[in-house]
Amino acid sequence: MSTPAISIQNLTKEFIPPSVMRRGAITAVRDLSLKVEAGHVYGLLGPNGSGKSTTMKVVLGLVTPTSGKTFIFGKNSRDVESREAVGFLPENPYFYKFLTGEETVHFYGKLCGIRGKMLRDRTRELLALVGLEDAANRRVGGYSKGMLQRIGLAQALVQDPRLLVLDEPTAGVDPAGSREICDLILQFKARGLTVLLCSHLLSQVQEICDRIGIMHRGGLVREGPLDHLITIENQTEMVLENASPELLAELRAKIAAGGARLAGEGKPQQNLERYFLDVTSEAKKSDQ
Amino acid sequence: MTANSPSAAAHASAHKLFSLGRAAAIAGNTLRDLVRQKVFYFMLVFALVLIGMSLVLAALSFQGQLQMVMNMSLGAMSVFTMLLAVLASAMMLPKDIEDRTLYTILAKPVSRFEYLLGKLAGVALMLLIATLLMTVFFCIVLWFWQGREIASIRGSVQSELVDAEVAKVMAGTFTPTLFGGIGVIFLRAVVCSALTLMVSSFATSWLFTVIISLMLILIGHIVPIARSAWMDPIQAGVDVPWYLSLFLRLITVFAPDMQLFNIVDDIAVGTHVASGIFGQVTALGCGYITIYVLVAYLFFAWREL
Amino acid sequence: MAGALKGRVIGVAVLLVWGILKLPIETELTAQLQHERLGKYKITASLRQQAGQAGFIAVLGGLRAPVADLLFIRAHIAWQQHVEYGRMKLYFDICTALQPRREMFWDMAAWHMAYNGAAYIEQTEKDKYIRDRQMKEYYKVGEDYLLRAVENCPDSWSLYDRLGSLYREKFHDPCKAAAAFARAAERPNRLDYTRRLAAIYLADCPGHEKEAYDKLLALYKESEKEWVPSLLEKIQILERKLGIPKEERVYIPEKHRLLPD
Ligand SMILES: Nc1ncnc2c1ncn2[C@@H]1O[C@H](COP(=O)(O)OP(=O)(O)OP(=O)(O)O)[C@@H](O)[C@H]1O
Numbered sequence A: 001m002s003t004p005a006i007s008i009q010n011l012t013k014e015f016i017p018p019s020v021m022r023r024g025a026i027t028a029v030r031d032l033s034l035k036v037e038a039g040h041v042y043g044l045l046g047p048n049g050s051g052k053s054t055t056m057k058v059v060l061g062l063v064t065p066t067s068g069k070t071f072i073f074g075k076n077s078r079d080v081e082s083r084e085a086v087g088f089l090p091e092n093p094y095f096y097k098f099l100t101g102e103e104t105v106h107f108y109g110k111l112c113g114i115r116g117k118m119l120r121d122r123t124r125e126l127l128a129l130v131g132l133e134d135a136a137n138r139r140v141g142g143y144s145k146g147m148l149q150r151i152g153l154a155q156a157l158v159q160d161p162r163l164l165v166l167d168e169p170t171a172g173v174d175p176a177g178s179r180e181i182c183d184l185i186l187q188f189k190a191r192g193l194t195v196l197l198c199s200h201l202l203s204q205v206q207e208i209c210d211r212i213g214i215m216h217r218g219g220l221v222r223e224g225p226l227d228h229l230i231t232i233e234n235q236t237e238m239v240l241e242n243a244s245p246e247l248l249a250e251l252r253a254k255i256a257a258g259g260a261r262l263a264g265e266g267k268p269q270q271n272l273e274r275y276f277l278d279v280t281s282e283a284k285k286s287d288q
Numbered sequence B: 001m002t003a004n005s006p007s008a009a010a011h012a013s014a015h016k017l018f019s020l021g022r023a024a025a026i027a028g029n030t031l032r033d034l035v036r037q038k039v040f041y042f043m044l045v046f047a048l049v050l051i052g053m054s055l056v057l058a059a060l061s062f063q064g065q066l067q068m069v070m071n072m073s074l075g076a077m078s079v080f081t082m083l084l085a086v087l088a089s090a091m092m093l094p095k096d097i098e099d100r101t102l103y104t105i106l107a108k109p110v111s112r113f114e115y116l117l118g119k120l121a122g123v124a125l126m127l128l129i130a131t132l133l134m135t136v137f138f139c140i141v142l143w144f145w146q147g148r149e150i151a152s153i154r155g156s157v158q159s160e161l162v163d164a165e166v167a168k169v170m171a172g173t174f175t176p177t178l179f180g181g182i183g184v185i186f187l188r189a190v191v192c193s194a195l196t197l198m199v200s201s202f203a204t205s206w207l208f209t210v211i212i213s214l215m216l217i218l219i220g221h222i223v224p225i226a227r228s229a230w231m232d233p234i235q236a237g238v239d240v241p242w243y244l245s246l247f248l249r250l251i252t253v254f255a256p257d258m259q260l261f262n263i264v265d266d267i268a269v270g271t272h273v274a275s276g277i278f279g280q281v282t283a284l285g286c287g288y289i290t291i292y293v294l295v296a297y298l299f300f301a302w303r304e305l
Numbered sequence C: 001m002a003g004a005l006k007g008r009v010i011g012v013a014v015l016l017v018w019g020i021l022k023l024p025i026e027t028e029l030t031a032q033l034q035h036e037r038l039g040k041y042k043i044t045a046s047l048r049q050q051a052g053q054a055g056f057i058a059v060l061g062g063l064r065a066p067v068a069d070l071l072f073i074r075a076h077i078a079w080q081q082h083v084e085y086g087r088m089k090l091y092f093d094i095c096t097a098l099q100p101r102r103e104m105f106w107d108m109a110a111w112h113m114a115y116n117g118a119a120y121i122e123q124t125e126k127d128k129y130i131r132d133r134q135m136k137e138y139y140k141v142g143e144d145y146l147l148r149a150v151e152n153c154p155d156s157w158s159l160y161d162r163l164g165s166l167y168r169e170k171f172h173d174p175c176k177a178a179a180a181f182a183r184a185a186e187r188p189n190r191l192d193y194t195r196r197l198a199a200i201y202l203a204d205c206p207g208h209e210k211e212a213y214d215k216l217l218a219l220y221k222e223s224e225k226e227w228v229p230s231l232l233e234k235i236q237i238l239e240r241k242l243g244i245p246k247e248e249r250v251y252i253p254e255k256h257r258l259l260p261d
């Protein structure tokens, strides 16, 4: 098996407030272990304050773990080198407000060692990709929230990374734009990019993720392939086409005779949102 | 929106531990940011101060004006560059952290050392441009007053002395010491900037950084006194209690001796300063800058963002 | 967190080591700059004290010179607008303390006090006894400025020149005047007349006639440029005073000859 794109091993992160007493330390992440295989789109879910963003920051080396280790393509996050092939879009991204959109992407490109014509082409291409061609020469200070999100995505993509870490990529983006971003992620996936994202828009997560992890109070409470998690094991769904009422009556009789119970009819619509809420409320109960 | 397969594959090459290119990119960006924040309008104020001062001096006509224009210009330059250095440097880190711009920068393969160095280089570049602009203004004003001074000598001094006095004025205005002194003003500004960067690397607010840095710089001006009170208390003629002497020692060790960068005070009285001294002061300044950047890095390397 | 703590500890340690290493370098550089400022002359104790008293000055940093200039301008305005010598003296005291190497400050301070101040008293004070005493006080203040001036600017010839003139014109003391001009003549870039004045005034100093005569003669022999009327006159007077035989006396151009005794 190839090296995982992200590997998190027993990660714990405590935030200690800068007081002498060291009281009120917050454990943002608690003994978290996780692997994201190359080529997957992984969705990290969880209520507010459950430690999703903190986990991402540790992976990117922006925050030092209290204990445990994280790796990107086998390289420790501690090392700058591990960030060669990563693009990161933080939550509520913000950029130098005196720069234009184009200059912003340019700047991040230079940080990744891209120069000259290649950088210019890449910048134009990316601005077109995120739909900001018309605003390319306007200062970022005047951008709307959704535009900031888009320019953030463009800068994350500037060095053609193999791994994308997106913290709520569609927050504040209009429905059409959010649809476009989802499509983009699906295209990246088709090209073999690995994506780690977190989002509260569960329908989107359901659509694009291969695998999800649900966090609660810093710990991972559920983890696995998406279809696996939301499949109801003791139920079977049959979708019949052109079934006559007689056939259906016959089936119902057969089911009752065979010892099975007909739980419902129509499409069994277990959706991710329901599942997510169940899992988190269950965890809450066990806390109390 | 379509995702064409991007062609850039920069990460294919091996990662360099330190890249001048990345630091230069940050420096360039910092400079651009400062320029767009209109810091150079500060220079306009400087020019106005010089012109206003000239007018005032012209109104109060009596001798020594050339010297005074020189002193006031150099004094204004000292204060402007130091303030500019502290204010511009104090803003950088807290603002990047607050705006979370730092997340996106450090999520790229940029080390924190490259980031700090780039920031300092950007401010230093800005200070260099500011110093050069001020020097140009200053030279124009000084040239004008030199002309006036010579005219007034020809008009008033007894004939036996005229040539000697004129020669003295000619030789005493645009001296190598003057330009060396301006170079030291710039150097001091960069030292102040590095000091501020160091403070901001552990400080949590912009205001705290400005206050602490300015205080350190002010204290730096009494280092020679603190040092002589420590080194030879008898000569200094003071009998200090132990806590005061401890305080003086702390100042002497931890604050930079800013008076060494005050060569302009000597230029004001026409002292010639040997180039060897300029060399040593420059070396000392570079030492300070190196140490401050290093310590800033040590403070910043593990900092939570 | 452990890393952050380690970083801080190492950082402070680096600052400490640097602080100790830089100490001798800064001491040495300060000494060198001091040498540059005062040349080959040694720092005197009083200068040292003065520096200590003006410790607050150091805080002004790069603003020392312009602040001194502003005070100087204030003093000048105080003089022009409402002759206030007490206030002027205060300003001069501060600005000379701030910038003791600035010759002009000393020069102007002494001139205002010894000449203008004394003249003001002469015109305004009616009581002769008080007038004389107060004028003497003003001369003394002027002398005091110049004495401190030459201490602070040891290579200035013009300050000694001013001091000599003050002794000559206000104190009517040819001995001190001659000594001051002699010091002026030893400084770099001095004008030639300082040597001449040192010798001429010495001629009037009782007990130094022979010494003065030798000096005058040396100048006389050096070049014809020195043959100014006052020098030729003093030579003739001294020759008579010292009883130099006629045949040993020097040649004096016709028009400068004194009447035969
Ligand atoms: N720099 C910090 N200092 C102190 N506490 C922090 C810091 N950053 C995060 N925390 C705390 O850590 C916990 C996890 O925060 P985190 O931002 O990871 O949550 P999240 O899952 O991203 O939430 P959201 O959905 O709101 O974005 C929170 O309780 C938060 O208050």
Ligand SMILES: [Mg+2]
Residues within 6 Å of the ligand: A052, A053, A054, A091, A167
């Ligand atoms: Mg978050």
